Amino acid sequence: MERDQLLKETGYVLGLIHKDRLSPDEQEHVVQEVVRLWKDHVNEGFLQYRKSVSDDYTAVEWSDELGGTVFYDARGREYIDCLGGFGIYSAGHRHPKVLQAVRAQLEKQAIHSQELLDPLRTYLARLLSLITPGKLQYAFLTNSGTESVEACLKMAVLTTGRHRFVAATGAFHGKTLGALSGTSKATFRQPFLPLLHFTHVPWGDVHGLKAVFEGARFSGDDVAAVVLEPIQGEGGINVPPDGYLQAARELCDAYGALLIFDEVQTGMGRTGRWFACEHWRVTPDLIALGKGLGGGVMPIGACVGTPNTWKRYIENPFLHTTTFGGNPLACAAAVATIHVLAEEDLVEEAARKGIHLLSGFQQLAREYPDILVEARGKGLMIGLEFTDHATGYAVARGLFNQGVLVSGTYINSKVIRMEPPLTISQRQMDAVLERLEAALRRTRAGRMATR
Known part of the structure; x- marks a missing residue:
């Protein structure tokens, strides 16, 4: 591309970035342009997916409410965000204190030198050791x-010298090759096989888990770690049966394996505790964090471990490194997010609001048992299970058309998740319940009309 053309293209996009609002003509132009460019340069398949879950698949995000729970599309339409970026918005959309911290850091330094000691990484690691359960002390960001x-x-692997892992069916741990090995759905795994050595055991099956440990010990291929989500997210918002996480902890201890909790989606107050494993008073050797750690402003995650899990890493700190992980802007967001969660009691708020929403959803399940099978979850991590996939899609479409954003789960598409920002208001929760009831009523009427 010629320099002048490149400057014209980049200048146009920069102009959009600096616009607060679009005129009606600009709205339509941006929407059609984004759809065309998405098709040509991103992935047309996603457009086809959007057609299946909303009448207006051309909805293009534009802005959101400062510190709130709603966002607006390019046409100015308002949506209550009950997807929450799959659990990202722990402190709401663009909480002012999180924004202020990031802006202040940006005025000093954006990315660290990679060689000197960067202070915010240090302070954040300390804070993570304070809020995580058990004896977790060290953090890799x-x-x-x-x-x-x-x-x-x-x-x-470093700690145990072993290479065999155990996860649960219904698990979702990510899509990079190692994490994908723990993810259980064949659709995601098969194109990339073979992966790391993972055995998947039915969720909640203590006897099955014990059998894997026994077989691995007998064959000389001992288990390095069990990797579990304390509450399965993409598997369908599956709450563990009583005693399951405790049994996993006991088996790991008995066989010299580590227990890894993937709290990427469940952590940072989402379930009404700082971390979901606290509901069952079970502590891991390693915990994986992400999503809500950045407060919905910056992307950041963390691997937090006990002193035992860090021994070999301390011997050679170059065994695992990252260029942008723990950068100053992301750390500023995470520190501010932890502050806001504590200052505004948002963890306790998530517990209280979750009780209200879950009770309302369960009442609707009793009124529409032919459509809504069950509502389950903890805090503001709630799953609505429908009778079949088509019904779930129909209800999601109905909610979207009423200005409520929801989404199915990756592995169990009969389940719609409800994971709003922890800042959702009473008025918004009541509106969601009213609009869900309307979507259920219309879905039932549509079924009867086709009989």
Whole structure:
């Protein structure tokens, strides 16, 4: 591309970035342009997916409410965000204190030198040791949840000298090759086989988990670690049966394996505790964080471990490194997010609001049992399970048309997740319940009309 043309193209996009609002003509132009460019340069398949879950698949995000729970598309339409970026918005959309911290850091330094000691990484690691459960002390900072899982897997291999892992069916741990090995859905795994040595055991099956440990010991291929989400997210918001996480902890201890909790989606107050494993008073050897750690402003994750899991890494700190992980801007966002969660009691708020929403969803399940099978979850991590995939899509479409954003889960598409920002208001929660009831009523009427 010629220099003048490149300057014209980049200048046009920079102009859009600096615009607060679009005129009606600009709105339509941007929408059609984004759809065309997405098709030509990103992935046309996603456009086809959007057609299946909303009447207006051309909705293009534009802005959101400062510190709030709503966002707006390029046409100015408002949506209550009940997807929450799959659990990103722990402090709401663009919380002012998180923004202020990032802006202040940006005025000093954006990216660290890679050689000197960067202070915010140090302070954030200390804070993570304070808020995580058990004896977790050291933190390796990453750019995302899947990178955090990768780091946990490498630390487990370093610590145990073993290479066999155990995960649960329904698990989702990310899509980079190591994390993908723990993810259970064949659709995601098969194109990339062979992967790391993972055995998948039915979720909640203590006897099956014990059998894997026994077989691995007998064959001389001992387990390095068990990797579990304390509550399965993409598997369908599956809460573990009583005693399951405790049994996993006991088996790991008995066989010299590590217990890794993937709290990428469940952590940072999402379930009404700082970390979901605290509901069952089970502590891991390693924990993977992401999503909500950056407060919905910056991408950041972390692998946090005990002193035992860090021994070999301390011997050679260059065994695992990252260029952008733990950069000053991301660390500033994470520190501010932890501050906001504590100052505004958002973890406790998530517990309280979750009780209200879950109770309302369960009442609707009793009124529409032919459509909504069950509502389950903890805090503001709630799953709505429908009778079949088509019904789930129909309800999601109905909610979207009423200005409520939801999404199915990756592995169990009959389940719609409800993971709004922890700042969602009482008025917004009531509106979501009213609009869900309307979507259920229309879905039932549509079924009867086709009989």
